[in-house]
Amino acid sequence: MKVPFIDFSFELKNNEDDYSELLLRHLKNGEFIGGKAVSEFEKNLSQYLKTENVISVGNGTDALIIALESLELENKEVIVPAFSFFATSEAIVQAGLVPKFVDVSIEDCNIDIEQIEKNISKNTGAILPVHLFGKSSDMTEILLIADKYSLKIIEDTAQSFGTVYDEKFLGTIGDVGCFSFFPTKTLGAYGDGGAIVTDNKRVAERARMLKNHGASRKYYNELIGYNSRLDSIHASFLKLKL
Numbered sequence: 001m002k003v004p005f006i007d008f009s010f011e012l013k014n015n016e017d018d019y020s021e022l023l024l025r026h027l028k029n030g031e032f033i034g035g036k037a038v039s040e041f042e043k044n045l046s047q048y049l050k051t052e053n054v055i056s057v058g059n060g061t062d063a064l065i066i067a068l069e070s071l072e073l074e075n076k077e078v079i080v081p082a083f084s085f086f087a088t089s090e091a092i093v094q095a096g097l098v099p100k101f102v103d104v105s106i107e108d109c110n111i112d113i114e115q116i117e118k119n120i121s122k123n124t125g126a127i128l129p130v131h132l133f134g135k136s137s138d139m140t141e142i143l144l145i146a147d148k149y150s151l152k153i154i155e156d157t158a159q160s161f162g163t164v165y166d167e168k169f170l171g172t173i174g175d176v177g178c179f180s181f182f183p184t185k186t187l188g189a190y191g192d193g194g195a196i197v198t199d200n201k202r203v204a205e206r207a208r209m210l211k212n213h214g215a216s217r218k219y220y221n222e223l224i225g226y227n228s229r230l231d232s233i234h235a236s237f238l239k240l241k242l
Contacts, residue, residue, distance in 0.1 A: 003137060004112060005184055006183075006184050006188075006207060007118055008183070009196075011134075014234060016181040018153075018240060019237070020242075022138045022233070022236050022237065023233065024242065025184065026195075026232060026233050031232045032214035032232050032233065033231065033232060033233065033236050034229065034232065035232050036161055037069035037153065037175040037232040037233070037236045038056055038229075038230055038232055038234040038235040038241055040235075040237040041056065041230075041236070041238050041242070042054040042055070042056050042195075042234040042235075043239075044239055045195065045197075045242065046197075046241055048167075048169075048215070048216075048242060049096065049171065049197055050169065050170045050172065050173050050203075051169075051172045051177075051197045051198070051199060052198070052199040052204070053196075053198050053199065053200075053201070053203075054195055054196070054197050055195065055196040055197075055204060055207045055208050055211060056144065056193070056194070056195050056229075056235065057193075057194045057196060057211050057228040057229070058180070058192055058193065058194065058211075058226075058228035058229060058230060058231045059180065059182070059191075059192040059193060059194060059228070060074050060086040060087065060158045060178060060180025060192075060194040061090065061091055061180075061194070062194055062211070062226060062228040063196050064087065064088065064091035064092075064128075064178045065091045065094045065095050065226070066196060066207050066210045066211055066226065066228065067154055067176045067178050067198075067207065068091060068095035068097060068126075068154060068202075068207040069095050069096075069197075069206075069210055070176070070203045070204075070207040071111045071126065071152050071154070071175065071176065071203060071208060072206070073097065073152065074102070074125060075122070075123050075124055075125035075127035075155060075191035076096070076097050076098050076125060077097070077099075077100045077101045077121065077123040077124045077125060077127060078092045078098065078099055078100060078124075078126045078128050079102055079111075079116055079120070079126070079127045079128065079141075080099050080100065080101060080102065080111075080126070080127075080128045080130070081091060081101070081102055081103075081104050081110065081111040081112075081129070081130050081192060081226045082101040082102060082103055082104065083103075083104045083109055083130075083132075084156065085158070087218075088128065088130055088156050089101075090202055096145065097125070098123075100112070100119055100124065100142035100173055102119050103115050108132070108133075108135045109132050109133065109135075110130065110131065110132055110135060110136070110137040110138070111129050111130065111137050111142075112210060113137075113141045113142070113145075115190070116141075116142070116145055117145055118167065119169060120145075120149055120151075124149065124151060125151065125152060125158045125219060126151055126152040126153065126154055127145065127146055127152075127153050127154075128153075128154045128156060129142055129156065129174075130153075130156040130158075130159075131151070131155065131156065131157055131159060131163065131170050132159050132160070132176060133160075134159065134160050134161065134163055135163070136155075136163055136165040136170055137167070139170075139173045139174075140166065141242035142174075143173070143174075146174075148162070152174075152175045152176075153173070153174025153175050153176075153216075154174060154175065154176050154177075154178065155170060155171050155173060155174045155176070155178065156178055156180070156184075157171035157178060157179050158180035159172045159185070159186075160186075161179060161185060161186040161187045161203055162186055162187070162239060171197050171205055172197060173204065175198065175200060176193075176196060176197070176198040176200070176203055176205075176207075177196070177197045177198070178194065178196055179194055179195045179196075180193075180194050180195070180225035181193030181194055181195070181230075181234070181238055187237050187238060187241060188241070189237050189239055190234065191231065191234055193214060193230050193231070193234045193235075193238065194230070194234055195230075197222075200217075201208070206223075209222065209223050209225060210223060210225040210226060210228075210231065211225065211226060211228045211229065212225060212227075213225045213226070213227060
């Protein structure tokens, strides 16, 4: 017998009236891309996570790519666990960087702390821990290693939304955190969606440009960016579920 990971009919049963009202409101207002729904969701998520900047994007993979590019890494190798969904290492390559694979701990399937320092070289620019199955990587040790070697930290928090580590939400501990709102995630939309969170103003500004064709304002394209926007309807669903 197949055991379902998530029961969408259960969600619908408890929220059908709210969902119907939400969809009709968007159809009547003609609000589909950007607008109030997206800005309100970003604001609410920022307050929930207690972080300065939330940049919503089209999906979790884009969140990783844009976050990596926004950090403007001079050294190209990124230390990453060998056990993760393909998107983690794919994003590193798409951002023009090189994944340096490190084994995971048998205790929790997160990156093996003892292996990180052994794999740092003069080419290492960042560490990308993946918090799997709702469990945190050992961020205390990762922060110490990153500080020792002046490395950036990008947290892949696709599977651990809402997990608290040392009184901070995962995704808000490193330089930048990346979230996925794929339907099966803890906080899921009814389609693709993602977000980047950071307290670094420059990284946030660059990420906002990169997600929108490299433009800080309409038709002024300063960077080669992406078309990676969270749909307004998905933003409203996410705001309701949050």
